[in-house]
Amino acid sequence: MITLFTAQPGLAQQQDVSAASPALQAEENDADRADIVVTARRREESLADVPISITALGSADLVARAVVTDADLQRTVPGLTIRQTQGNNSLTYSLRGQSADIFSGSPSAVVTYLNEVPMPVAGSSSFFDLASVQVLKGPQGTLFGRNATGGAVLFTSAKPTNELEGFVRGRLGNYDRRELEGALNVPIVDDKVLLRGAFNLSYADGFIENRYTGEDLGRINRESARLSLTLKPAPGVINTTVAQYANSRGTNTGASYTYSVYGCGETNNGFALSCSAGLLFGPSLDSVLGPGAWAAYLAANPKAYAPGLIAYVEEQRRLGQYVTNHPSGADHFGETWNVSNTAEIEFGDRLRLRNIFGFVDAYTDSQQPQLGAPYATILTANAAVGQFGNIEDIRSYSEELQLQGETADGALEFIVGLYIQRQRARSLYPQTYFDLRPNAGFPTYALNHFRIKNYTDAVYAQGTYNLEQIGIPRLSVTAGLRYTRERVRGLQLAGSDNFGAPEQRRTYEDPSWEAGLEYKASPDLLFYLKTRGSFRSGGYNGTLDPVGIVALGGSNFFRSETTQDIEGGVNFSGRAFGGPASFSLAVFNQWIQDVQRVEFPDPDGPAGPLASIAFTTNVPSERVRGIEAEGAVMPAEWLRVGGQLALTDADFTDNQVVLFGSTYSYGPVGDTPRASGTGWAEFSLPMAPNTGEVMLRGEVYAQTGQYFSNAADSIAPRTRLPGYALVNGRLSWNDIMGSNFSAALFGDNLLDEEYFVGGMQLAVALGHNGAVVGRPRTYGLEVTLRY
Template sequence: MKTILLASVAAVGISTSAAAQDSAVAGTPVASESQVADIIVTARRRDESLSKVPISIAVLSSGALETQGIRSEQDLQTAVPGLLIQQSGSSNSINYSIRGQTVDQFTGSPPAVLPYINEFQVDPGAASSFFDLANVQVLKGPQGTLFGRNTTGGAVLYTTVQPTDKLNGFISTRIANFDGRQVTFGLTLPVAPFASLRLAGNYGDGGGYVKNLGAYDGVLGAGGNFVPRSDRLGNDRNKAIRATLLLTPTDGIKNTTIVQVTSDKGTSVPGLLYTSCGCSLDAPFVAGQTGPFSGLPAYLAWQKRTNTETYSNSTWKFKSKSHFVSNNTEINLGDNLVLKNIVGTAYYNKNFEADIDATPWHIYEAAQGYPANHMEHRQFSEELQLQGKAFDGKLQYVAGVYYSYLRDTQDDHLVVYGAIPSPSIYTLKDQSYAAFAQAAYSISNQVHLTGGFRYTKDEIKGFELPGSQFAPGGAAYSPTYDQKQSTSFSKPSWNVSLDYQIKPSLLLYVTQRGSWRAGGFNFSAPPVSTAGKFGGNLFLPETAKDVELGAKFNGNINGMRVTTNFSIYRQWINNVQRATFISVPFPAVVTSNVPKAQVTGQEFDFTVSPASWLHVGGQLSHVNAKFTDPLVIAFGQSIPYGPYGFSPKWSGSAFSEISQEIGDGSSVALRGDVFAQSSFYFSNEANTFLPGTKVAGYALVNGRLSWNNIRGTGLALAVYGKNLLDKRYFVGGLATGVTLGTNSVNPGVPRSYGLELKYAF
């Protein structure tokens, strides 16, 4: 891995600067007499220069998203070392992981990292909004004082392109291998002196890179045959439309409303068999089978030779629809006082099928032969803020209240051994109430002190629904089970930071933060309102606190433009929410609280511009996460946790870019990127109950060649390639070895390439 990382840091590719493509919104480079171009961010709910904010932030402008080919959440990982987009079981089940903080699949835990679209928090499982974006900001570390819900890992802020008073827009199209195609557009229409409308949309199709060759048609151990298939898995047809209306009826009022409707239909990238425990589950595979595999060991040996083919008895079909509406209103109450209101509602509905055991045989499936699994998410939130300045601008403050309501209904039609239904059907409600305040005071022109506090209360209720295995009449029902459950938690979050602007180009800072995420109930386990230690499905809140020291430089060295950011941190987590797989009597998941963990790390990034046409840079992240008190008791069984899952120790990237004017306003550009990541575990019990859950590190090489503003027409043509060396790698996994005897992994995209055409005006 050291060789890979050295190659990553030293890699040289070539491209164009994206700064000129950015809009005048957050994420836009700006400059002052004492500084080179800087980036505007909104990490503290106001516009600030990136180099002046005492927080570790990664920012990708619209131009960077385009030139780096970032079209989905999974792509985002290669542009932000230290951010892991965790897949568990299929490509349609993702979670964000930052600094070791994430959420295990099937736990029911709140996310450790939350995404926001224009300050409105959205569900991580909803359809992607990766089109017509102004920028993406990744905030690292515990968040809680200023953002909608508490998180222990960070936040990802998506900002869409906003309407202006000028007519402008673009349309782009892309064709790629694996039958990939995409059309995206954005159009701003000034409709009145006080109103402007931005319309944007996306249509994408294809992309499937795993071929399903066949499936087994018999019940486990009862004989049967392999049935040939020829399905491409991973195809996704996405259709999305977004409208943004900006109203400015007076100089002191700004009202922005966003409506987005999205639908997705296709097949997931499947989980592939990775390891087997060699336990008693092997025996039924041998008897009465015909076809290319006589049993599990033979199939495992075959699957290890390929990650673009599989035999699966699931179609892996999925279909989802989502929409959200949000409104952001700002009212200027005076020279130094602004009232701000953010309100929004969202809906997300998905049906899907999955082969959880990742074999051709019917061991454990989601919806195979039954109505598709169903997930429904409803959400509403309201936030009222008061922002202002005092003491001749030395004090900047924000205070407010927040309320959110979440309702999740899940209908998991799980099937064991091809015949026994094991459904989990329930509704979960979560109401969150919070009050917060944060202030930044300029002790001097160079020294600034920031303090923030938030107090949050979460009320959680859950209901078993008719048809559930734990409801009356269900296969696992017991009269001791609670059909209705409720609990509540309340805790503080805080933030204290001190920064010292040594000179206009150099900032030093130290930050101390604390936050938490709520506990609740995991309805994959028996509904008993006590912890898993005592045979129940209750889990407690997770709390985290950290200390971070950092330095930011943005200036000139020997006539060269240089930006660097460095941070070192330590984070302590208590009651870490993690999955424990059990059988009661069917495979189930308990959410356990691992007593203590500690995460330390360093992050470094830099860009250097030796000339106006040449830019080079890189990023490096080191994370050392471990359980310091790892012992958990679940259903009377002692379970020591470790190593720490979904947390690569090293990740890094490097790039170089160059562009050349060729007359008539045209330019050509070439960019190269290398991303590398060390090995990681996709379970948290690899040393004990779940061996064989470690995936190897990998390095990816990407490139893009473009011809911009062809002869001054506004046309741009580009060819690109990703994973040019066609590396075989995995981006996640599902550890079910304890209950099913098998562990599966999610394959990364093989070598891909395509052609892009864009017209902007």
């Protein structure tokens, strides 16, 4: 029987079959769990030896669990939240209470990597022909390119092999889903020159009806291709180059559900709430502009909801989650190039030199619905200057040199390295506020256009010493240190409302460290205890007027965020209940200082030029503690069951910030459900010999509610999203009648649960909040041919 067994805290990938077919990986993974290899510490080692909390998926598990985009990872990784702030093409990874706010200049708290090269996360991408996905939780800094306070997500593409092989996979589903992907592996020169090409084409209609424009939101049109070349010119020398291109078009779902609006005079825990949008878009407009103003607006805008924006909250509930009335465009375009080159030279059996070069060029242009009501309270457009859509243009070069090895007696394993990255990010944000035409004086236009350059330089070293060499069996100690300097330069560009200020510069530098103990109780059982420290570099607030903010005693720059944690855990990978089994448990306590969060202060009054700016500031301190567990067991040849659970308690322990004489209070921590988890089961149905394998898989993902604001207890109430549960299923027939064909029926959200996956908090800026809806029931047919 061939089954996949990868729901464990490690990478389900054999060292010698990392690019093999999913069926072959499944067969060998079940045969010997001790052979599972992980790379979480930048070297290949057995799963049972890894002292870190990891969730990982092999290539076959990615297919079986229908993980085809970033958003799908949330239901496969306990504690991971893929927050959608402005919809399906505006994503932020959140782990252990650590994320980056919308409109923030903060680096990501959870850094993603493709083939060990850091890459930006902007919109949902397609996953295709991957060997694995690993999610490392907690502070990362000693071994990876960019410092991170929350974690790291490692995507590894399938490498070329010495076999002529490939596959083609097609999917058809509701919402006119059409997807085609495939790969071809060609050994040009036997075990010397190996080539692999892969592609993915994904198309689907939108699932949100915009009654205002007649356009469907959530439409997908993604096209991606990858070419990988491995050269082995001499024994012990390997060079692999991977070039990937992707473009994405369609329409953004946006925060298209009108979630909450504040009325004038409302307070929350003693904090006065902003009410500008509710005041101006309703009959109360007459009290501001004079009698007849609202009637004039309705006459010029017949699709507007006459009772006003505050009343529209109830109308939105009546319409439901998949109907919106956004009065403008929602077009999305994205284009990304990724290139990596990894060169490895073996010096005998105990020393290896590695060089990793990376290049990323990413461009997006998106019009983002930020409220679903039929009023132009805010648009990502500026008709006065002919700009429509937020533009992000990022280019990055990175270079990493590593020396890995071990001492002659094998007691010490070490890695030392140098990391350099140069990144340039250009942002252009056109804005329209309060389009109340034909009333005089409206709308108000704004344009932010700025560039941020980041120069990162780091040196690091880490080693693990087996104390058995000095008479203490089964115990190892690990220590690592990294020192990073990040130089940040911010410049206002032509067209910006703030253009003319000179370039501003700031340097941030800090150490990152790790120390831990690992006790190998048996070949299958590991206990560990570790402590880590890392930081997230400070940065530049590009949306601020540099001259005006300095005149008011402020600065365009915010401080670095620092963190420390303690984590203890146990990893088991062996046999239980008569079959293969795996289990992991991690308990952690993390402290964060100078937490980077966005605020919308009003430094010079509601009519001043700096009103309602997005401003990254530093909240004094936060604490996050929790438990993460994963397990799987195969008690019979025909049955595998497993589950994952994350319990997270995150609080701002010192939550007040004073900006321009006003006190702002933070809490609860956003984007962090207190509980989330998945339970699943796979049944292998009895079949006659040589007819293939029929597998039925069922899965339930559930989470408690979460906030999409970090200030719900003060100035942003009614920003809590309810919890939900999703039921997913898959019925597959592999190797049909002994052929190379496989087929599957799949379905996600089978009970058609209506739920939310994020939100746009504009409580202080405008007095309203929009939510992002999750996907409705989707289902379809998948057919695969391997050759």
